[in-house]
Amino acid sequence: xxxxxxSQTPASSAAPRISTVARTxxxxxxxxxxxxxxxxxxxxxxxxxxxxxFAIYSIVALSQDIVLGRAGMYDMGHAVxxxxxxxxxxxxxxxxNWPILWTIPVAIALSAALGAILSAPIVKLRGDxxxxxxxGFNAIFVLAMQNNVFGITGGADGLFGxxxxxxxxxxxxxxxxxxxxxxxxxxxxLWLMRNLDRSAxxxxxxxxxxxxxxxxxxxxxxxxxxxxxxxxxxxIAGLAGTLFAMQLSAVSPGSFQFTxxxxxxxxxxxxxxASVPGVLLGTAMMFVVPQIFTDLxxxxxxxxxxxxxxxxxxxxxxxxxxxxxxx
Amino acid sequence: xxxxxxxxxxxxxxxxxxxxxxGIGISFGGLRAxxxxxxxxxxxxxxxxxxPNGAGKTTVFNMITGVYRPTDxxxxxxGKDITGLAPHRIAAAGVRRTFQTIRLFSDMTVLENVVxxxxxxxxxxxxxxxxxxxxxxxxxxxxxxxANAVLRQLDLLDVAHEMATSLPYGAQRRVEMAxxxxxxxxxxxxxxxxxxxxxxxxxxxxxxIRAIRDTGITVILVEHDMSVVMSVTDSIVxxxxxxxxxxxxxxxxxxxxxxxxxxxxxxxxxxDPLMTAVHQGQVTP
Numbered sequence: 001x002x003x004x005x006x007s008q009t010p011a012s013s014a015a016p017r018i019s020t021v022a023r024t025x026x027x028x029x030x031x032x033x034x035x036x037x038x039x040x041x042x043x044x045x046x047x048x049x050x051x052x053x054f055a056i057y058s059i060v061a062l063s064q065d066i067v068l069g070r071a072g073m074y075d076m077g078h079a080v081x082x083x084x085x086x087x088x089x090x091x092x093x094x095x096x097n098w099p100i101l102w103t104i105p106v107a108i109a110l111s112a113a114l115g116a117i118l119s120a121p122i123v124k125l126r127g128d129x130x131x132x133x134x135x136g137f138n139a140i141f142v143l144a145m146q147n148n149v150f151g152i153t154g155g156a157d158g159l160f161g162x163x164x165x166x167x168x169x170x171x172x173x174x175x176x177x178x179x180x181x182x183x184x185x186x187x188x189x190l191w192l193m194r195n196l197d198r199s200a201x202x203x204x205x206x207x208x209x210x211x212x213x214x215x216x217x218x219x220x221x222x223x224x225x226x227x228x229x230x231x232x233x234x235x236i237a238g239l240a241g242t243l244f245a246m247q248l249s250a251v252s253p254g255s256f257q258f259t260x261x262x263x264x265x266x267x268x269x270x271x272x273x274a275s276v277p278g279v280l281l282g283t284a285m286m287f288v289v290p291q292i293f294t295d296l297x298x299x300x301x302x303x304x305x306x307x308x309x310x311x312x313x314x315x316x317x318x319x320x321x322x323x324x325x326x327x
Numbered sequence: 328x329x330x331x332x333x334x335x336x337x338x339x340x341x342x343x344x345x346x347x348x349x350g351i352g353i354s355f356g357g358l359r360a361x362x363x364x365x366x367x368x369x370x371x372x373x374x375x376x377x378x379p380n381g382a383g384k385t386t387v388f389n390m391i392t393g394v395y396r397p398t399d400x401x402x403x404x405x406g407k408d409i410t411g412l413a414p415h416r417i418a419a420a421g422v423r424r425t426f427q428t429i430r431l432f433s434d435m436t437v438l439e440n441v442v443x444x445x446x447x448x449x450x451x452x453x454x455x456x457x458x459x460x461x462x463x464x465x466x467x468x469x470x471x472x473x474a475n476a477v478l479r480q481l482d483l484l485d486v487a488h489e490m491a492t493s494l495p496y497g498a499q500r501r502v503e504m505a506x507x508x509x510x511x512x513x514x515x516x517x518x519x520x521x522x523x524x525x526x527x528x529x530x531x532x533x534x535x536i537r538a539i540r541d542t543g544i545t546v547i548l549v550e551h552d553m554s555v556v557m558s559v560t561d562s563i564v565x566x567x568x569x570x571x572x573x574x575x576x577x578x579x580x581x582x583x584x585x586x587x588x589x590x591x592x593x594x595x596x597x598x599d600p601l602m603t604a605v606h607q608g609q610v611t612p
Binding site for chain 2: 192194195196198199200201202203204206207210211213214215216217218219220221222228232324325326327
């Protein structure tokens with residue numbers, strides 16, 4: 001298949017084989033990120049916004065990939081955690097006058113807690129059943145926000161007027177300033193993902209994905225790790241939610257629908273499960289490419305739908321499959 | 328030499344009883360898969376569990392390792408009741424197993440598979456992994472070193488970075504064994520380790536099993552390959568239709584009429600479960 005074959009490696013050596021692609025990526029990745037920093041000074045404002053949105057959705061999609069691509073759980077309600085983060089920051093900053101940066105830890109903690117609480121009773125379910133339950137979570141979340149159940153979510157219209165971060169009395173709310181913030185947070189999340197894949201935690205997620213029974217007989221508390229995967233993914237999605245609230249200076253139920261969860265799910269499958277470049281590529285296909293063909297932007301879902309069909313048939317492991325053998 | 332295992336009378340001089348099955352039974356729907364089964368395993372022994380296909384051997388293993396919860400009876404480990412504990416708790420107590428149908432983590436290397444066996448020795452906290460701290464990196468190197476040591480023992484070092492499921496059948500069995508041994512368990516349960524091995528490989532397996540025992544690990548073994556069972560075990564438990572029909576030293580088992588009747592001595596080759604198993608065993612997937 002696509003296993004990097006390196007015939008020069010002598011059979012007697014136990015040194016890990018690193019493919020040229022992986023080696024190039026180690027340099028290319030940071031380089032692309034640095035080039036991205038030039039976007040605000042080189043591109044028109046519309047593209048700065050697109051860049052910022054790309055960074056935010058990349059973070060959410062990467063977090064979806066923790067649950068789906070690494071731990072192997074069919075979570076089709078991931079927009080809930082994204083939404084909880086966005087609403088938490090919006091409510092704290094608008095109704096309680098918190099500086100937006102201070103809301104970040106709360107948004108992360110609340111999303112993580114919800115991820116743990118919601119997943120704890122359901123992680124024992126088989127894949128397809130889990131998928132249906134998470135769709136249910138998403139439906140309930142949207143309904144609760146629309147109906148303003150706590151009297152603080154602004155109902156169907158949502159909440160407006162979330163401002164950018166302010167440091168020493170100076171507010172940074174322009175699209176370029178927010179772009180830099182999103183871009184830096186993306187770098188932090190990418191670094192966390194790299195570390196996750198190199199750590200016992202990330203490996204244990206994959207052991208559970210590939211053979212849960214074998215993993216448990218090796219001492220893995222599968223339920224605990226599955227809940228941890230949900231909590232970690234939710235925490236990162238919650239962080240992206242705060243960025244999203246700042247970027248749009250508004251939050252509304254319409255941004256966290258079931259269809260948004262489906263898109264996140266599809267990005268991971270089309271891009272490549274447990275593959276950071278794959279997920280970034282998938283996100284770009286979904287949020288950046290349509291902007292190039294603005295006249296055809298209304299066909300975004302059509303194009304992505306066709307791409308999904310083709311990739312799943314012709315390349316079921318995704319456009320850019322995960323590199324195997326992280327150790 | 329070890330005395331033949333007999334239930335319920337551990338004498339003062341005999342080696343300590345490690346595992347004790349006390350009247351365990353389990354039903355699936357109306358089927359009584361295992362019924363009132365008792366035997367015990369002493370430290371340092373190699374115990375064989377044999378019986379015709381469908382006799383309930385793997386079910387017994389699944390109950391010991393917590394995959395199934397017995398409907399009756401008790402399982403005691405060091406005298407403590409562990410009946411119905413979750414598999415990961417049983418693993419934490421020091422019991423490891425292999426599977427009849429090999430269960431390696433696909434899409435992962437041999438090394439990653441073996442490092443999985445070290446799960447309970449891992450000290451790094453989740454946030455240390457995410458932040459890639461120096462202590463975490465050091466531990467990762469130690470995990471790899473320990474895994475490599477076991478890989479070398481089982482002659483797998485050359486393929487450490489190959490995808491585990493791409494290896495030949497016999498090597499995959501050794502990887503699974505390496506994954507259990509790296510944890511330094513007190514008891515290893517091997518479910519048909521010779522299945523799918525050729526004669527040469529199964530002879531090497533005998534040595535491997537003895538080597539495991541010599542490092543102080545107790546072994547329970549389900550096996551159809553009589554050459555393996557008869558040559559490495561200290562005692563044998565024979566079950567048929569979920570019930571124990573005999574127990575004793577290999578040389579005694581060989582001559583027990585009930586065993587011969589139930590298991591070893593059928594005339595018709597085609598109906599002989601042993602022969603069937605041998606044929607299946609020779610078919611390498």
